[in-house]
Amino acid sequence: MLEIDGISKRFGPVQALQDVTFAVRPGEIFGFVGSNGAGKTTTMRIVLGVLEADAGEVRWKDAPIDADMRRRIGYMPEERGLYPKMKVGDQLEYLARLHGVEPAEARASVERWTTRLGVDARRGDEVQKLSLGNQQRVQLSAALVHDPEVLVLDEPFSGLDPTAVEVMNSVLRDKADSGVPVIFSSHQLDLVERLCDRVGIISGGRMVAVGTVAELRTDSTERFDVVGPPPAAWAHALPGVTVVSVEGTRTRVELTDGASDQDVLRAALAAGPVHEFRRYQPPLTDLYRDVVTSGAAA
Known part of the structure; x- marks a missing residue:
């Protein structure tokens, strides 16, 4: 289980996070929702170790997440983190190798995920020559190519057409069904409601509700x-x-x-x-x- 326990973070005079606590269970898709500036991306960056919390702890399987464990997390940032002039296939293979995947396995994984996500024909193209939707598919491939134990996705559905949304839905559900905890943020609340097992709502840096949609309705x-x-x-x-x-x-x-x-x-x-x-x-x-x-x- 991925546990975010009492995380707080301040940037100068701004209290970005205050005692944020929730957990994502194995095999669960967890929707993390809130307005712009509510604290979603800051929380995810702390999970990844990109930012350091002022207080609190992030744990995986009851142990604090260290650098080795972070290599086993699949992360998809909201801002595309790909090299624009590098070819899709070469880039995905390179990223898999950075996560410790052997060359032959990395190539097979690149082929598998680009085919599943519908960008196999673009493996020889530079990322900058792809449409925004296809760049998003490649970005998800980059999060999956090393067979992660945890998936953390920041606005993964942004810019996708309905067909691509359904493909990504299927991929995330399959990963969850294999036991991987999946957390993703999105402003598309209808999609979150349809796809997620539980939802966490953050506002002003504080968690204001966590539960299934049915549980949230009980309190309404x-x-x-x-x-x-x-x-x-x-x-x-x-x-x-x-x-x-x-x-x-x-x-x-x-x-x-x-x-x-x-x-x-x-x-x-x-x-x-x-x-x-x-x-x-x-x-x-x-x-x-x-x-x-x-x-x-x-």
């Missing part, structure tokens, strides 16, 4: 969708009930102060036929907004 405000009666009018007089939105004949209400969903249903039925009554399951986008907003208010 109780809301219901009612379809049928005249829009919203029936709900306004109910104590502890707030009308959140009205779209056509659909009214979304929020329950507070011990209000009962059965009271809502009875009031709606009294106003007219009810065609649909169900608990609203907020997407990760809504959960993220609510968690960050409540964290800022606290």
